[in-house]
Amino acid sequence: MRVDGFELDPELDLYFERRVPVSPRALFKAWTTPEHLMRWFCPAPWRTTACRVDLRPGGEFFTVMEGPEGERHENVGCYLVVDQDRRLIWTDALAPGFRPSGKPFMTGGIVLEPDGEGGTRYVAFARHADPEACTSHRDMGFEHGWGAVLDQLVAILQAENA
DSSP, X not given: OEETXXXXXXXXXXXXXXXXXXXXXXXXXXXXXXXXHTTTSSOTTOEEEEEEEOOSTTOEEEEEEEOTTSOEEEEEXXXXXXXXXXXXXXXXXXXXXXXXXXXXXXXXXXXXXXXXSSOEEEEEEEEOSSHHHHHHHHHHTHHHHHHHHHHHHHHHHHHHTO
């Protein structure tokens, strides 16, 4: 399977694809504007309570996710590719400024393609260094979780444009 020039390895990579009835521009803005991203970025009842976006290669992508039982996860990484309204690729293997983080889990990305009907072909992927990390992410519910947040995002965007 190829996604936007990347050959995905089923032993190391996860992905899903969906058509959504909102524009690539609206999706990209929601992914890259902290006040928008914080509204949908983790599956309810979890919440995103902090976010920093420095939208450039090497720029910071930081979130704090908090769970209903007081769980707290800080995620810091950097953008590798920023292609306006088309794709984002980021990683936690590198901290801002391309500094090695020492605790990599994945490189993630989204690819947004207009579908000709005012919507978007939305592809999300997560690439891992080893099969164990990939299996762990799959077992954590990658497809369900990333799909749930996409559903939340689409619902917010459609309500705003109603």
